[in-house]
Amino acid sequence: MKIALLGYGTVGRGVDEIISTRVSEVEVARILELPDRLSDPRMTASIDDILNDDSIELVVECMGGLEPARTYIMGALEAGKHVVTSNKAVVAANFARFAATAASTGAGLYIEASVGGGIPWIASIEKVRRIDEVTSFSGIMNGTTNYIVDAMRHAGEDFDAVLARAQELGYAERDPSADIDGVDVLNKTIITASVAFDVACEKNLPTSGIRNLRASDLELFAGHGRTVKLLGRGVCADGRYAAAVEPVAVAADSLEANVPSNFNLVTLDATTVGELKFYGQGAGSLPTGNAIVQDVLDCARGLRRPVYDFSRPLAYDPSLLRGDYVLRTEARLGDAEPFGTGAVLVRDLTAEGARALLDEALAADPTTFMAALPASPSSFSPDSAQEG
């Protein structure tokens, strides 16, 4: 099968390397690059050279960003070409339109690499859904922020110092806001909720990040047997669903708490299979390239043709996600109980209500940090085991 790459950055080069060294049945025939970077005979600066080439059956979009990625993906799907993409921003913003266009032309839309890098997350959700309903998901979906929190926790350094080092080393973007404000996780949460719940997910989900996290916040939570991770979460019940992105104070002996460095860990809960967790490299040239090539192989071998019709009549209901929240703030909040020095506990908020409370607190104290405080799961429950 002849394919084209749109973009030849970190991920595009990884895809090219994996295919050329390991996959004989696929050929990278064309590569879309900027006019001043055409260093390879396969490269062109014209998308039309690719979209008008009938020998190219599949297009891998790994440019990132909303435009021109959106236009090129739509063009490929309208031309009946299969699309594989690692671009979470463009998928999260256009998932239903892409899916409808793919369905109308018979093209396949493959998005494994857009969430969780090399982790087989999207295909696993689709497989689980052949039998089960997915009732909830949650996960560490951003390697940069996990790296930052992990470094702060283990080295005791403060946020700005760790972020600066991560930027120097190239682990974090010069403008880090997509990572540290939760936007990247928001996109991945929208995509995951769409696939897991079969719904065109609400885009305006409650979202907060770790920009204001301090080493002293981690110490405060450590004193309660917890640490903080930035999680994307979703839940579906009784014809309704909700999702949110926020720091969560997880139990220190949970798997989530112990995810090191820039790894990801994503969890789903489903009717008969129960709880499944998947862990791996959430980014990087080869892991993300691997996820793309797996999608290309599924397509080339006719093994999997994801069909997203988002036909389930699910209502978005933020009240499904509720719990207690801790805010470290100098703002004075009603209904707040003390929670260690300088922090308060506010009980039984929805994720939306918590986000509104955070805005209120930030207006008074721009350094405010907030994390959800889920009920502590007893780490050992003798009654929960089964034979084997």
Added chain:
Amino acid sequence: MKIALLGYGTVGRGVDEIISTRVSEVEVARILELPDRLSDPRMTASIDDILNDDSIELVVECMGGLEPARTYIMGALEAGKHVVTSNKAVVAANFARFAATAASTGAGLYIEASVGGGIPWIASIEKVRRIDEVTSFSGIMNGTTNYIVDAMRHAGEDFDAVLARAQELGYAERDPSADIDGVDVLNKTIITASVAFDVACEKNLPTSGIRNLRASDLELFAGHGRTVKLLGRGVCADGRYAAAVEPVAVAADSLEANVPSNFNLVTLDATTVGELKFYGQGAGSLPTGNAIVQDVLDCARGLRRPVYDFSRPLAYDPSLLRGDYVLRTEARLGDAEPFGTGAVLVRDLTAEGARALLDEALAADPTTFMAALPASPSSFSPDSAQEG
């Protein structure tokens, strides 16, 4: 597709329940049961009623044990019927013969449910191997022993008390040796190594269990920032492979250390995708039934036909797995350094050498407990991260 179940115990009933309530394209047409238990019109006590019925395309073997399971599986494969099985003992003992027979008649052999219950482990390894080589695997593959170790660690109880309670509650067999002596994990390790490394795995792997584990041993390791888990492990390099089953003193902040109750966690490392971990229910009616039904669906939809030819010219070389070991023993061993009260450290043994040393120590002190002590991974490494 019409299928037959061989066996109607916990797993067989789970498969029947999932298919009847959730999978309309598959029909459980016949069930093999004991003559005095024929409570359903689909049931028969004669395997010939199933093997001679051309309308039955697939047989699910969930009887357990070596015979008559082996004979029935061979009969089904010889008759060109696809076989799905959850029976690790019979697969570990006969994998190459089953695979060769399946290849000769064109039948499919599906074994997802034989390792890791509901965790999509076998299919994930096969998928990874489409692109990568698997260089190593390791995992908590037995829920009963993880339950016991977890209970000992968190409740401070000793082995016999926890085992007795687990037996009362039906979580552990009346004869627990297959679990606590590592035999169940050995079977799963043989199957995993065969699939991961594409080799008819050596059956006589170094194997030790947790029968002699004491709460005080866990305290000793806790003092070194570790806890004990029973792991199956394998490694493949330079045309050679090795595998072993033994208790391992894992870092207390590793994911393995924090796997609760009877859950499983299995890890693979591969060329481009890197490290992947999979977590879920390793046993139980519905999770294992789910894994079986996933295999049935793959077969019914023509999506996946595992082909195991074990053609790689890999030499079994136990020297590939080596490291330090701790023995809590009253036996006097040469080349041993003190490791806390009553325990010694012996450096740089192969897993086979360690098993031989354990035998020597057990002859002098039948209460000896041994665990591998892998080099402590630094839990935070600022250089290991990647962007994203």
